[in-house]
Amino acid sequence: MALVNLESVWKSYKKGRDRVEVLNDISFRVNSRDFVALMGPSGSGKTTMLNLIGGLDRPTSGVVTVNDLVLNNLSSGKLARWRSESIGFVFQFYNLLPVFNARQNVELPLLLTKLGRKQRKKNAALALDIVGLSDRARHTPARLSGGQQQRVAIARAIVADPKILVCDEPTGDLDRSTATEILRLLQILNQEHDKTIIMVTHDPKAAEYAKRTMLLDKGKLVSRLIQPDVEAEVEA
Amino acid sequence: MTIFGFLIKSMFRRKLLVTLSMLSLTTAFLLFILLRSVAVLFSGDVIDVPDVRMQTNSKYAMIFPLPHRYGEEIAAVEGVLAVTFASWFGGTFREGDTSAMTFAVDPSTYFEVHENYQISTEHLEAFLGLRTAAVAPEAIMYRYDLEVGEKVPVTSSIYPNTNGEPWTFDLVGTYRSENESEAAFLPFLFHYEYLKEASGESDVGWYTFTIEDPDKATEIAQIVDSKFENTADKTKTMTESQAFRNMMEQFGDISLMMNGIIGAVFFTMLLLTANTMIHSYRQRIPDLAVLKTLGFSDGKVARYMIFESLLFCTSSAAVGIGIAVATLALIGPYLPSGFVLIVTWNTLFWGTCIAVGLGLFIGLVPAFSANRLVIVDALHAR
Ligand SMILES: Nc1ncnc2c1ncn2[C@@H]1O[C@H](COP(=O)(O)OP(=O)(O)OP(=O)(O)O)[C@@H](O)[C@H]1O
Ligand SMILES: [Mg+2]
Numbered sequence: 233m234a235l236v237n238l239e240s241v242w243k244s245y246k247k248g249r250d251r252v253e254v255l256n257d258i259s260f261r262v263n264s265r266d267f268v269a270l271m272g273p274s275g276s277g278k279t280t281m282l283n284l285i286g287g288l289d290r291p292t293s294g295v296v297t298v299n300d301l302v303l304n305n306l307s308s309g310k311l312a313r314w315r316s317e318s319i320g321f322v323f324q325f326y327n328l329l330p331v332f333n334a335r336q337n338v339e340l341p342l343l344l345t346k347l348g349r350k351q352r353k354k355n356a357a358l359a360l361d362i363v364g365l366s367d368r369a370r371h372t373p374a375r376l377s378g379g380q381q382q383r384v385a386i387a388r389a390i391v392a393d394p395k396i397l398v399c400d401e402p403t404g405d406l407d408r409s410t411a412t413e414i415l416r417l418l419q420i421l422n423q424e425h426d427k428t429i430i431m432v433t434h435d436p437k438a439a440e441y442a443k444r445t446m447l448l449d450k451g452k453l454v455s456r457l458i459q460p461d462v463e464a465e466v467e468a
Numbered sequence: 469m470t471i472f473g474f475l476i477k478s479m480f481r482r483k484l485l486v487t488l489s490m491l492s493l494t495t496a497f498l499l500f501i502l503l504r505s506v507a508v509l510f511s512g513d514v515i516d517v518p519d520v521r522m523q524t525n526s527k528y529a530m531i532f533p534l535p536h537r538y539g540e541e542i543a544a545v546e547g548v549l550a551v552t553f554a555s556w557f558g559g560t561f562r563e564g565d566t567s568a569m570t571f572a573v574d575p576s577t578y579f580e581v582h583e584n585y586q587i588s589t590e591h592l593e594a595f596l597g598l599r600t601a602a603v604a605p606e607a608i609m610y611r612y613d614l615e616v617g618e619k620v621p622v623t624s625s626i627y628p629n630t631n632g633e634p635w636t637f638d639l640v641g642t643y644r645s646e647n648e649s650e651a652a653f654l655p656f657l658f659h660y661e662y663l664k665e666a667s668g669e670s671d672v673g674w675y676t677f678t679i680e681d682p683d684k685a686t687e688i689a690q691i692v693d694s695k696f697e698n699t700a701d702k703t704k705t706m707t708e709s710q711a712f713r714n715m716m717e718q719f720g721d722i723s724l725m726m727n728g729i730i731g732a733v734f735f736t737m738l739l740l741t742a743n744t745m746i747h748s749y750r751q752r753i754p755d756l757a758v759l760k761t762l763g764f765s766d767g768k769v770a771r772y773m774i775f776e777s778l779l780f781c782t783s784s785a786a787v788g789i790g791i792a793v794a795t796l797a798l799i800g801p802y803l804p805s806g807f808v809l810i811v812t813w814n815t816l817f818w819g820t821c822i823a824v825g826l827g828l829f830i831g832l833v834p835a836f837s838a839n840r841l842v843i844v845d846a847l848h849a850r
Pocket of ligand 2: 278279280400
C-alpha cells in the first residue's frame with residue numbers, strides 16, 4: 233500500500249453561516265521515497281491538503297491513511313504524538329521560535345522523545361550539519377538570513393527522523409539562488425536520506441526538482457505529471 | 469536544553485514586559501510581608517503571657533498614678549501571692565531617640581512577681597545592693613550598645629533631673645524572659661527608691677501581682693477593684709495578657725488598615741499580572757501553534773502556560789519575601805523597643821498561598837486558550 237493515501241476526501245470550512253468547500257473528492261497516493269510537487273492557484277486548497285496529510289486537520293469526509301494508519305479516528309493527543317514521530321513540517325515563513333538559537337530550535341521536537349539531554353544536543357547538531365549550518369548553531373533566527381532560517385527549519389523537520397516531509401511553499405519567500413540551494417537540499421534528503429516529500433509550490437522551476445507534479449484547481453486534482461528526468465535536467 | 473530551560477526561555481520572550489511585571493509583583497510581596505508584620509504587631513498576636521499575673525491600673529487611664537499604700541491592701545486579698553509595682557519613667561538613652569521602656573521598680577519584689585524573668589543571682593544581688601543600680605534586657609543592651617559595669621546616662625521628660633543633667637544609672641546586670649516572644653517588650657529597670665528620693669515622687673504607676681489560681685482571676689479582680697471603689701483613685705484590675713490585648717486593641721484600626729492596603733495592592737497586582745500574562749499569551753499564539761504542529765499536545769501546551777504563570781508568581785514572591793525578611797532583620801535593632809516586627813509562619817503561609825493562587829488564577833485563561841488553540845486556524849491567520 234502507498235505510504236500516503238487519500239480516498240474520496242472532502243473538506244469544507246464554516247465561514248459564518250456559509251460553508252466553503254475547499255477539497256472536493258480528492259483521491260491521491262504517494263509512495264515511499266516519492267517527491268511530489270503540488271501546484272495550483274491561490275486558494276485552491278493546497279495547504280488544506282497538506283494539513284490533512286500532516287495530521288494537522290481532519291477531513292469532512294473520506295479517509296486519510298498514512299503508513300497504514302487511519303488518521304481520521306485518532307484523538308488529538310494521539311495525532312500530536314504521531315506527528316512528532318512521523319512528519320516533518322517546513323513552512324514558507326520558517327516558523328522558528330525567536331527566543332531560541334538555531335540548535336535549540338532544532339532540538340524542540342526532541343523534547344518530546346525519551347532521548348537524554350546530551351543525545352538531544354548531539355542529534356540537533358547532526359541535523360544542523362546535514363543542512364550545512366553547523367557554524368550558525370548559536371545564532372537566533374533574527375541573526376540569520378531567510379535561506380539560513382529555512383535550513384534551520386528543515387533541520388528541525390528531520391531531527392526526529394520522520395519518513396515524510398511536508399513543505400508548504402518552502403522557497404516562497406526566498407530569492408532564486410537561495411531557493412535553488414533549499415531545493416537541492418530537499419532533493420538530497422529525498423535521494424540520500426529516503427525522505428518522502430510533498431511540497432506545495434507556485435514556482436514551476438521549483439516543481440522541477442520533484443519527481444512528479446500534481447495540479448490542484450478549485451479543490452480538485454486536475455492532472456498528474458510525471459517527470460522522470462528532472463534530476464538530469466537540473467544537473468545540466 | 470531541558471524542558472525547564474525551554475519554559476524559562478519561552479516565558480521571557482517579552483523580556484522587558486515580563487521583567488517589569490516580575491519587579492512589581494516582587495514589590496507587592498515585599499509590601500505584603502512588611503505590612504503584615506506591622507499588622508501582626510498591632511493585632512497583639514505576638515505575645516503570650518501566662519494568666520497567673522494580674523495588673524492593677526488606675527480606672528481612668530493607664531498612665532494615672534496610684535497611691536503607694538494600695539500595695540499592702542492588694543497583698544491582703546485572699547489568693548494573692550506576691551505584689552510589686554512599677555512607675556513609667558520614659559527614659560531616653562540617646563539624644564533625639566524615642567523613649568525606651570524604662571520602669572522604676574522595687575527590685576526585691578519585681579523579680580519575685582515576674583518569675584519568668586531570668587537573672588543570675590550575682591546580677592540580682594548587685595542590683596539589690598546599690599541604690600543607683602539598674603538592669604537591662606538584652607534587646608536594650610544590644611540596641612544602645614550597653615555593657616554591664618557601665619554608667620548609663622538617661623533623660624526623662626516625665627522626671628527631668630533637678631540640675632538639668634541626665635540621670636545616671638550603674639548598669640550592674642542583665643536579664644531575659646523565658647518567653648521568647650516577650651524579648652522586645654522587656655523594660656530597663658532601676659530602683660523606685662532612687663526616683664523617690666531624687667524627685668519627691670510618692671505615687672506608683674501600677675501594681676502587678678501573682679495569684680494562686682488562674683481560674684480565680686476574675687473574682688480577685690472584682691475584690692481588688694471594690695476595695696478602692698469609694699476612693700478618689702479607683703482601679704481597674706485584669707490579667708496581664710488581657711491588659712496587653714487591650715493595649716493592642718487600641719491599635720486595632722492599624723491592623724485593619726494594613727490588611728486593607730494589602731488587599732488593594734494585590735487586587736492591583738491581579739489585574740496587572742493577568743494583563744501581562746494574557747498579553748504575552750497573545751503574542752505567542754504563533755509559537756504555540758508551531759509547538760502543537762511539532763507534536764506538543766493540547767494538554768502539554770496548557771500545562772506549560774500554567775507552569776509559567778506559577779513560576780512567574782512564585783519566583784517573584786520568593787524574591788519579595790526574601791528581601792522583606794532581610795530588611796526586617798536589618799532594621800529590627802533600630803526600631804523603638806517594643807516595636808517588634810516579625811514574619812510569622814502564618815504570614816509566610818499566606819504569602820505562599822497568594823503566590824500559588826495568583827499563579828493558578830492568572831494562568832487559567834492562557835492555559836484554557838492554549839488548550840483550545842486550533843493549529844490550522846492559528847497558522848491560517850498569519
Ligand atoms: N482554517 C481555515 N478556516 C477557514 N477557512 C480556511 C481555513 N484554511 C483555509 N481556508 C479557506 O480554504 C480555501 C483554501 O485555502 P488553502 O490555504 O488551502 O489554499 P492554498 O491553495 O494553500 O492557497 P495559497 O496558495 O494562497 O496558499 C481558502 O478559501 C481559504 O480561505
Ligand atoms: Mg497555502
